[in-house]
Amino acid sequence: MTTDRRVNGAHLVRLLGDWRNGPLPTAHAGLASRLRLLILDGRVPLHTRIPAERELAEALGVSRTTVAAAYERLRSDGFLVSRRGSGTWTHLPPAGVSAAGPVATLGDGLLDLAHAAAPAPEEYLHAAAETAVTQLARFLPTHGYDPLGLVELRSAVADRYTARGVPTTPDQILVTGGAHHAFALALRALTTPGDRVVVEHPTYPNALEAIRWAGCRPVPVPFGPDGWDLEMFDATIRHANPRVVYLVPDFQNPTGFYMSAADRAAVVETTTRSGTTLVVDETVAELWLDRPPVTPVGLDAVLTTGSTSKAFWGGLRVGWLRATPAMVRRVGAARASMDLSSPILEQLMAAALVPRTLEVVSARRAWLRDARARLRSRLATRLPSWTLNSPAGGLAFWVDLGAPVSSSLAIAAEQHGVALAAGPRFGLDGAFERYVRLPYTLEPSSADEAVDRLAAAFLAVVEDPRNTRSASGVEMDVSRAARLT
Numbered sequence: 001m002t003t004d005r006r007v008n009g010a011h012l013v014r015l016l017g018d019w020r021n022g023p024l025p026t027a028h029a030g031l032a033s034r035l036r037l038l039i040l041d042g043r044v045p046l047h048t049r050i051p052a053e054r055e056l057a058e059a060l061g062v063s064r065t066t067v068a069a070a071y072e073r074l075r076s077d078g079f080l081v082s083r084r085g086s087g088t089w090t091h092l093p094p095a096g097v098s099a100a101g102p103v104a105t106l107g108d109g110l111l112d113l114a115h116a117a118a119p120a121p122e123e124y125l126h127a128a129a130e131t132a133v134t135q136l137a138r139f140l141p142t143h144g145y146d147p148l149g150l151v152e153l154r155s156a157v158a159d160r161y162t163a164r165g166v167p168t169t170p171d172q173i174l175v176t177g178g179a180h181h182a183f184a185l186a187l188r189a190l191t192t193p194g195d196r197v198v199v200e201h202p203t204y205p206n207a208l209e210a211i212r213w214a215g216c217r218p219v220p221v222p223f224g225p226d227g228w229d230l231e232m233f234d235a236t237i238r239h240a241n242p243r244v245v246y247l248v249p250d251f252q253n254p255t256g257f258y259m260s261a262a263d264r265a266a267v268v269e270t271t272t273r274s275g276t277t278l279v280v281d282e283t284v285a286e287l288w289l290d291r292p293p294v295t296p297v298g299l300d301a302v303l304t305t306g307s308t309s310k311a312f313w314g315g316l317r318v319g320w321l322r323a324t325p326a327m328v329r330r331v332g333a334a335r336a337s338m339d340l341s342s343p344i345l346e347q348l349m350a351a352a353l354v355p356r357t358l359e360v361v362s363a364r365r366a367w368l369r370d371a372r373a374r375l376r377s378r379l380a381t382r383l384p385s386w387t388l389n390s391p392a393g394g395l396a397f398w399v400d401l402g403a404p405v406s407s408s409l410a411i412a413a414e415q416h417g418v419a420l421a422a423g424p425r426f427g428l429d430g431a432f433e434r435y436v437r438l439p440y441t442l443e444p445s446s447a448d449e450a451v452d453r454l455a456a457a458f459l460a461v462v463e464d465p466r467n468t469r470s471a472s473g474v475e476m477d478v479s480r481a482a483r484l485t
């Protein structure tokens with residue numbers, strides 16, 4: 001498959017960043033491996049046309065032979081396809097890809113630090129599956145299509161909002177295949193190609209991808225040192241006149257920042273004044289660890305997405321959108337071109353699980369607090385040059401590596417058996433090369449092992465003389481980093 005989507009030489013150079021600083025011996029191997037990472041983690045989307053060898057060679061200031069050898073390697077590994085005379089497109093090998101990113105397969109043998117998602121609370125899932133099976137018979141005489149979702153699940157989700165302080169009725173809930181699907185549907189219903197969508201920077205990578213697939217332009221608003229910079233946010237809204245604003249105010253992915261009630265009110269005032277639709281992603285809102293949550297924003301002007309993925313299990317693929325009944329019908333209508341409706345069995349399971357949210361998340365919180373403390377202490381011992389943030393909830397640390405080596409680290413980590421989401425996945429144009437997101441969702445012995453492997457991978461990266469002086473001129477403290485064994 002090929003598409004009209006293309007990335008030009010200058011753009012690819014920005015995405016490749018400091019690709020020469022990698023753990024590989026030759027320039028073409030380094031270039032191939034960095035480009036492979038960009039394809040696997042979605043920074044260069046699939047089926048995108050990449051520059052001709054000559055164009056990229058000029059843009060990078062390397063010989064055409066280097067680019068040709070890198071492309072050839074990627075073609076033979078299945079990551080590129082070329083059509084004589086017409087161009088080269090990104091691609092995926094048919095099977096057996098082992099790497100971090102949205103296309104990674106389950107069970108590929110890597111320790112997975114690329115996904116911030118915990119295993120299922122098994123006994124709850126089993127019980128919910130049994131309940132669902134016993135209820136299925138009721139639905140078999142019907143056609144089974146329900147674009148807005150089963151009323152029992154919509155009621156359960158509405159009740160959960162009401163319990164959290166936002167009175168909600170079932171007709172305000174649209175059941176979706178996860179929070180991400182809810183956002184993609186909202187984009188489809190609310191935007192037209194060319195519209196601007198304001199996002200936090202860094203942000204959830206798949207949201208960026210959905211914005212691009214909708215033909216819209218992501219407009220980034222950077223964070224200040226302690227969180228949202230509301231002055232910058234206001235100025236961006238005024239200047240960009242976006243159609244949609246997408247925010248993750250609860251334990252933002254990946255920074256872990258938590259927005260105060262006053263700031264939430266200010267954001268809503270700004271978006272309402274400018275006639276912009278605010279989409280609030282509450283995927284991890286229930287997973288506060290240190291501080292009880294503020295009441296969610298429940299105003300008509302705000303669309304909220306939520307999910308069973310983090311409280312229960314990502315494999316359930318059930319989420320929702322909360323909005324006015326009219327907006328729910330409008331966004332629900334956008335399903336006609338996508339998936340028509342959600343599976344009945346999974347909705348029945350979710351209807352059994354959502355009323356048990358409090359008991360499940362309180363056990364999960366205790367587990368996550370321990371996992372967070374254990375990972376912090378293991379990292380402090382094994383990788384003392386890294387600086388961790390202090391997320392008050394959610395599932396991951398956002399780690400400052402001290403030098404812009406995140407993509408090199410992701411490549412080296414894979415060679416050491418760890419899948420990692422490099423910092424630039426969370427940003428635009430190669431930003432966040434100093435950062436990496438590290439989830440505390442692996443069970444303890446795997447997490448310990450993953451840190452040991454990461455320490456070895458980091459050592460390989462910093463021992464490479466090309467990496468000891470970073471692109472930004474920051475001298476890495478190799479003596480500290482080398483105390484890793």
Ligand SMILES: Cc1ncc(COP(=O)(O)O)c(C=O)c1O
Nearest residue numbers: 178179180204253283307309319
């Ligand atoms: C901020 C954010 N939004 C959405 C999602 C995806 O949620 P779901 O599995 O419900 O589609 C995630 C998953 O990590 C997330 O962190």
